[in-house]
Every structure is written in C-alpha cells, then in structure tokens.
Amino acid sequence: MMSVYLKTSARGLGRKTFWCLLFLSATFVETGAETIGARFQVAASTNAPLHPVVIRMPSGTPKVATGLTNFHGQPVMASCSSCHATTKPNIDTRTTADLDQFHQGLKYVHGNLTCLSCHNAKNYDTLRMADSRPVEFTDVMTLCSQCHGPQKRDYDMGLHGGMNGHWDLTKGGRTRNTCINCHDPHAPAFPLVMPVLPPRDRISVPAKPNAKPANH
Amino acid sequence: MDTAIDPEESKGLSRRTALKGVGAMLGAAAFTKAIAPLTEWTRDISAEEFVQKHYKELTPIDLQIILSRLEKDTKEQYGADVTIKDYKPQEGVKFGYALNLSVCNGCRKCAEACHIENNHDRPSHQSYIRVFEMSKGSMDMEKGNAHYNHPVPQPDKFYMPVQCQQCEHPPCVDVCPVEATWKESDGIVVVDYNWCIGCRYCEAACPYHARRFNWTKPVIPASEINPNQSYLSNRIRPQGVMEKCHFCLHRTRNGRLPACLEACPTGARVFGNLLDPKSEVRQVLAHKRVFVLKEELGLKPQFFYFFDV
Numbered sequence: 444m445m446s447v448y449l450k451t452s453a454r455g456l457g458r459k460t461f462w463c464l465l466f467l468s469a470t471f472v473e474t475g476a477e478t479i480g481a482r483f484q485v486a487a488s489t490n491a492p493l494h495p496v497v498i499r500m501p502s503g504t505p506k507v508a509t510g511l512t513n514f515h516g517q518p519v520m521a522s523c524s525s526c527h528a529t530t531k532p533n534i535d536t537r538t539t540a541d542l543d544q545f546h547q548g549l550k551y552v553h554g555n556l557t558c559l560s561c562h563n564a565k566n567y568d569t570l571r572m573a574d575s576r577p578v579e580f581t582d583v584m585t586l587c588s589q590c591h592g593p594q595k596r597d598y599d600m601g602l603h604g605g606m607n608g609h610w611d612l613t614k615g616g617r618t619r620n621t622c623i624n625c626h627d628p629h630a631p632a633f634p635l636v637m638p639v640l641p642p643r644d645r646i647s648v649p650a651k652p653n654a655k656p657a658n659h
Numbered sequence: 660m661d662t663a664i665d666p667e668e669s670k671g672l673s674r675r676t677a678l679k680g681v682g683a684m685l686g687a688a689a690f691t692k693a694i695a696p697l698t699e700w701t702r703d704i705s706a707e708e709f710v711q712k713h714y715k716e717l718t719p720i721d722l723q724i725i726l727s728r729l730e731k732d733t734k735e736q737y738g739a740d741v742t743i744k745d746y747k748p749q750e751g752v753k754f755g756y757a758l759n760l761s762v763c764n765g766c767r768k769c770a771e772a773c774h775i776e777n778n779h780d781r782p783s784h785q786s787y788i789r790v791f792e793m794s795k796g797s798m799d800m801e802k803g804n805a806h807y808n809h810p811v812p813q814p815d816k817f818y819m820p821v822q823c824q825q826c827e828h829p830p831c832v833d834v835c836p837v838e839a840t841w842k843e844s845d846g847i848v849v850v851d852y853n854w855c856i857g858c859r860y861c862e863a864a865c866p867y868h869a870r871r872f873n874w875t876k877p878v879i880p881a882s883e884i885n886p887n888q889s890y891l892s893n894r895i896r897p898q899g900v901m902e903k904c905h906f907c908l909h910r911t912r913n914g915r916l917p918a919c920l921e922a923c924p925t926g927a928r929v930f931g932n933l934l935d936p937k938s939e940v941r942q943v944l945a946h947k948r949v950f951v952l953k954e955e956l957g958l959k960p961q962f963f964y965f966f967d968v
Contacts, residue, residue, distance in 0.1 A: 638807065
C-alpha cells in the first residue's frame with residue numbers, strides 16, 4: 444500500500460525532486476517493527492496442559508520512515524524494496540561509510556560481514572542465508588544461528604536471552620526475546636551503560652585513593 | 660523427759676515458711692521482669708501483634724486475622740491499599756537459580772527490580788542483590804567492589820551479582836536464637852518478621868553478606884508500594900528486623916519468574932525447579948561449567964554461577 448502511494452507521489456513530483464526530499468528529510472530512521480509473533484514451543488510429556496512460550500518475533504519486513512506524512516497525518520513508511528527495486532546492488536559496499544547517500548549514520552560493527560552477506564540483493568524484502576537461500580525477516584533467528592551456533596544451542600535450552608512470565612508453564616505462559624530484541628543486527632555487541640541504584644551500605648566499600656596501603 | 664519442740668508451740672518463723680516467702684519473692688521478681696516489655700509498649704506495636712505466635716504455630720484462622728491486620732496497618736501507616744497473602748511451598752518443587760557471568764554486564768537492573776518489587780526502604784537503596792565488580796582471574800567476592808559507578812562493562816572486569824544463595828545447610832538458620840528464620844521445603848530460607856528479635860546473628864553468620872537489617876522504619880511513598888505482598892516475603896518490614904532474598908516467593912510460588920530475572924537486560928539469569936530434569940536450571944547444571952560461591956564452606960548453595968562455552 445505504502446509503496447504504491449510512494450510511487451504515485453514520486454510520479455507527480457518528478458523522480459529527482461522526490462528523492463531529494465526523501466534524502467533531505469532529517470528523520471530518516473530505520474525501524475524494526477516488533478510485535479508478539481505466534482511462535483509456540485510446547486514441552487511434551489507433562490500431564491497438565493502447558494501454556495505457550497511465545498517468542499517475540501518481528502511482525503514482518505522492516506519499514507523505513509521517509510519523514511513524509513500522508514494526508515491523514517500518518518508517517519509515510521517505505522519498505523526496503525521501494526528504493527532497492529530500482530537500485531543496482533553494489534557488492535563492494537562493505538559498510539555504511541562506503542555510501543554517500545541513504546543509511547547515513549547507521550552504526551555498522553558486525554565482524555567482517557558486508558551488507559549483502561545478510562541482505563538479499565535479489566529481493567530486499569527478505570534476508571539471505573550464507574548459501575544464498577532467501578529467508579524472511581520474521582525468521583531472523585535462523586539467519587543469526589548460522590554463525591552463532593552456541594548461542595542458538597543455549598537459547599533452545601532456555602539459557603540465552605531474556606524472558607518474562609512463568610517458570611512453571613502449567614500456571615502461565617512465557618514471552619521470550621528474539622535475537623534482535625537485545626542485539627542490534629548491525630552492531631550486535633552490547634553498548635556500555637551506566638549502572639543504576641548505587642548501593643549505600645558499608646559492605647565492600649572500596650579503599651579511598653589517598654588511604655595508606657596496609658603494607659609495602 | 661520429752662525435750663522435742665512441738666511445732667504448734669514454736670513462736671518464730673519456721674524454715675519452711677521462710678523459704679516459701681523467698682520463693683514467692685523470686686517468682687514475683689521474675690514475673691515483673693517477664694512483663695517488663697509491656698512497660699515499653701509503644702503505639703506501633705498493637706496488643707495482637709505483641710501476643711502473636713510463631714508463624715509455624717498459627718492456625719489458618721489466626722493467619723487470616725494477622726494478614727488482615729497487617730493490611731490495615733499498611734493502610735494506616737503508608738496510605739496504600741495492599742493485599743497480603745501467605746503462599747505455601749509447592750509439592751515437588753525445589754527452586755534453583757543460575758547466573759551467567761559471561762553475559763552479566765553489571766548494570767544493576769536486578770538490584771533495582773528487587774528494590775521496587777520487595778518494597779525496600781527508598782533512602783538507603785536497600786536491595787537483596789549486591790553486584791560486585793570483579794577483576795578477571797579471581798572469584799573471591801570479598802575482593803569485589805560493589806560501589807562502582809562508571810559505565811559498564813569495563814574490559815578488564817566481570818560482574819557478579821550476589822544474593823541469598825538459599826544454602827542447603829544455612830548457617831543463618833542455625834544461629835537464630837528464636838527460630839525466626841528457617842528453610843522451607845522448596846528450598847527458600849524465610850524470616851518471620853514478626854518473630855525476629857533483630858539480634859543480627861544471622862547477618863554475622865552469612866558468608867555471602869546476604870542478610871539485611873532494617874535500621875529504620877522503611878520509607879516508601881504510597882504510590883511506589885507494590886500491593887502484591889505476602890507474609891514471608893515482600894510485605895513492608897517493621898523496623899529492627901532482619902530480611903533477606905526469598906526468591907520472590909510471592910511470585911515464584913505462583914509459577915512466575917522472580918523480578919530480578921525479568922529485569923535482566925542480558926538474559927544472564929536462569930530460574931527453575933531443580934527437581935524437574937527438563938527445567939532450564941537443570942540444563943545449566945547438565946551442560947555448563949558451574950561453580951558455587953565459597954564452596955569450601957560446605958553450605959551447598961542452591962544458587963549457581965556459570966560461564967558460557
């Protein structure tokens with residue numbers, strides 16, 4: 444729907460003007476839509492009926508805010524293919540620093556991967572496995588698991604990733620994060636954070652810097 | 660020539676009467692001493708609270724009356740409508756906790772979640788969890804620094820949250836002179852806050868520094884009070900009693916995950932039933948390199964630390 448509207452307006456404005464507007468719009472932000480997906484894991488062989496374990500999956504292909512609003516005042520979102528369907532993929536592009544327009548400011552620190560390691564040049568609304576098979580954005584865990592096997596193994600055992608809800612599935616369900624809820628796929632390492640709630644008790648108070656050492 | 664003294668004719672005090680008098684005096688003194696606390700009776704201790712029995716001796720009706728009284732007291736003293744319940748251990752459940760030191764980043768969100776969930780005193784930043792910043796290469800929590808205040812994680816450090824380890828042989832329980840703390844069948848060491856005399860022996864006995872003392876009457880704004888409370892866990896504690904991590908039993912005995920686990924942004928925490936071979940915590944024990952703190956003390960903690968790979 445959005446891309447149809449976008450294409451219509453592009454025709455009206457003149458393609459060049461439209462792309463200029465799009466580029467100049469300051470709020471060119473990429474958003475990964477995430478909602479509760481309908482993935483269930485049910486442990487077998489228990490007497491009581493078990494509540495589902497729901498994994499928070501991306502709801503679909505990501506949409507990019509164009510910075511424009513439609514006549515309802517809603518932001519105009521564009522899917523990847525809106526632009527990439529008509530743009531020739533460049534396999535030499537390794538990071539966003541190589542680009543002179545679009546995706547500017549997108550922090551990219553993910554090993555030696557290039558854009559097209561994971562993004563599918565044949566259909567930008569899907570992702571690409573290492574053997575070039577397409578994989579849906581909703582199935583992002585399959586993509587990540589290619590390299591991050593130990594994490595996937597631990598995830599399947601319930602030992603990796605945050606969760607909410609019940610430990611006892613006979614009493615209630617559980618919601619689990621997917622990879623990209625915690626890890627930015629373009630820069631997956633956890634950022635530095637400031638710790639909260641500093642303790643105010645006297646246990647393990649560090650020695651004052653100007654205090655004399657106990658023995659030399 | 661009978662020289663024996665007839666008792667009837669004796670004029671002075673007999674030995675028997677004198678001893679009776681001494682006995683009565685000692686008895687009266689002991690009684691006065693025994694009721695001495697009554698003279699120190701303050702308004703914040705009601706008569707019902709004063710004569711309240713030990714938790715284990717309460718009948719269900721006693722308990723119901725006490726819970727209603729505590730709810731009423733909370734309303735009067737803190738202005739908050741709360742529900743205080745008593746959750747019993749589940750059959751076939753023994754709780755275990757595991758923590759992945761490879762991913763913990765020391766953000767202290769767990770300590771904050773505990774602070775909020777368990778109605779801790781706000782000014783003192785009380786929490787059952789203390790996060791130690793540790794130098795790589797050492798597992799000695801005594802060398803850790805809990806007072807770090809810089810962006811985390813630092814590259815040469817790792818972070819080790821420490822809370823009650825719910826020991827299989829809890830020394831804090833052994834030393835309590837009034838049996839105000841004990842280990843329940845699901846492994847959680849609890850405190851009857853109304854029976855505790857505040858001697859702090861348990862605090863001294865705990866090698867994990869897991870016990871906390873309420874130096875003051877907890878200060879919490881009414882809007883921040885968690886209304887979902889239970890007798891042995893997160894109800895607002897009186898001044899002068901000990902408290903400790905209870906694995907959020909008001910949540911976990913209803914099948915829910917503890918607050919610290921849900922708050923963890925790195926997914927470092929794993930909680931579950933040690934008696935269920937399929938539980939997540941058992942997967943940790945089966946597949947990871949696991950260690951317990953101060954293993955040499957032989958207290959058998961039910962809290963496990965592990966590293967990835």
